[in-house]
Amino acid sequence: MKKIVFIGAGSMAEAVIAGIVKQGVIEPQQVYVMNKSDDERLISLQNKYGISIVCKNKEALKTADLVVLATKPKDIHQAMSDIRPLLTTQAAVLSVIAGVSIETIENGLGTRPVARSMPNTSATIGKSATGVAMNNAVDETLRKHVLGLLEAIGLVKEVEEDDLHAVTALSGSGPAYVYYLAEALEEAAIAKGISKDVARSLIIQTLEGAAAMMKETGTEPAELRKNVTSPNGTTEAGLKALEGRLFKEAIGECIDKATARSRELGAQS
Template sequence: MKTIVFVGAGSMAEAVIAGICKQGTIHPTNVFVMNRADEERLQFLQVEYGISLVSADKSELHSADLIVLATKPKDVHTAMKQIRPFISKSCVILSVLAGVSISTIESGLGKHAVARSMPNTSAAIGKSATGVAWNSLIGNNEKQDILRLLRSIGIVEEVDEDNLHAVTALSGSGPAYIYYLAEALEVAAIRAGIEQSTARELIIQTIEGAACMLRSTKDEPALLREHVTSPGGTTEAGLQALEMGGFNEAVFKCIEQAEKRSRELGLPIVNNASSS
């Protein structure tokens, strides 16, 4: 792909832009970005990553090989209405929007090859976990181009479109859950008398090490947990406290509510008064 235009300039757009520019997937000057009104944000992205801005006449939209829909879900209908007259029929559409269906995109932009994906903000360092689904107009060459782009920012799993709601809840929102856990661990460590900087380093390495163990050993999480847990030991005591606090149920509810919200975001705009 020679030219990519991002429609929307929020955190997800920036994460993907940062990832593909750092990985050399495409030259930054061939990456264009536009949004509804925030010129200051656009200028920041241009200076930070060396990308280009869509001109007032939107000529870059017509020559784009790929358009990435990266607005807020509630704004996508307005954005599609604005860009539809300018995009060519051969342009491929990639969505990184939570909840918004392929059929909604087809309705808003007409007949195009469409890929609906859900990356996460770790795309900025090439570590995204992304799910992707396709419409019937995607050809093999277009599919491979999209997969190459998404693989340049992390791992990619092809899924049925309906499963993207669960992917959104799990890995799309997942970094926030890990950061929330890290916050709680840090506060607990400080309460226990550990310096904040020391606690932060220990927590980062612990999370990173556990993730590497999961990937390298291929063992089930339950088995790895058992290897750490000695009968009557400190780990067992900590796990019992988590169980008493309803840890598993809280995680189940977390994914359930995030998936529910993803489905709500795909409903007609009249039902989308907010999108957190």
């Protein structure tokens, strides 16, 4: 890939840009970014990562090898209408927009290689969990390029396109759920007299350690949970409180609602 152009300069675009630049996947000067109106945002990204801003006549699009669609879903049709006349037929597309189908992108930008992905904001530190689906126009060489790009920002799993709605709910939105859990743990700890700094450190290490146990041991989460839970002990008392609040049901509804919203966004696009 000699030139990558980002259409959109929001948090997800920055997360991917930060990941690929920090991981050395591509030189910063080969990365271009544009958005609808916020010049200050573009200048900020340029100063922070050393990337280039697409000039007013959009010359960079004419020689782009890969276009990364990173607008808000409501802006995608106008964005595609604006850039379509400038793209070569060889330019491939990678979308990181929730809910926007490959078919919608093909309709908006013509028949060309398209990969639809759902990274999360942990891409900024190279720890994203990303699902990706590709159309039949993506050959093996391009497939490897796309996977290499996404692997530079974390874990990547190829899935069927329809499964991306659930992937969006699980790993796309997932960091927010984990942060919400951390918020709740921290507030509860502070209420018990633990200082914020101590609580924060203990929570981060606890989350990190639990994730590492699942990853490194390969043990089922249910088994790991049982290993921590002594009969009539403190952990069992806490788990009973979660069960009483229908914790699993709440998580299930959380994923259901987020999946449904992804489908709604797709239907609107």
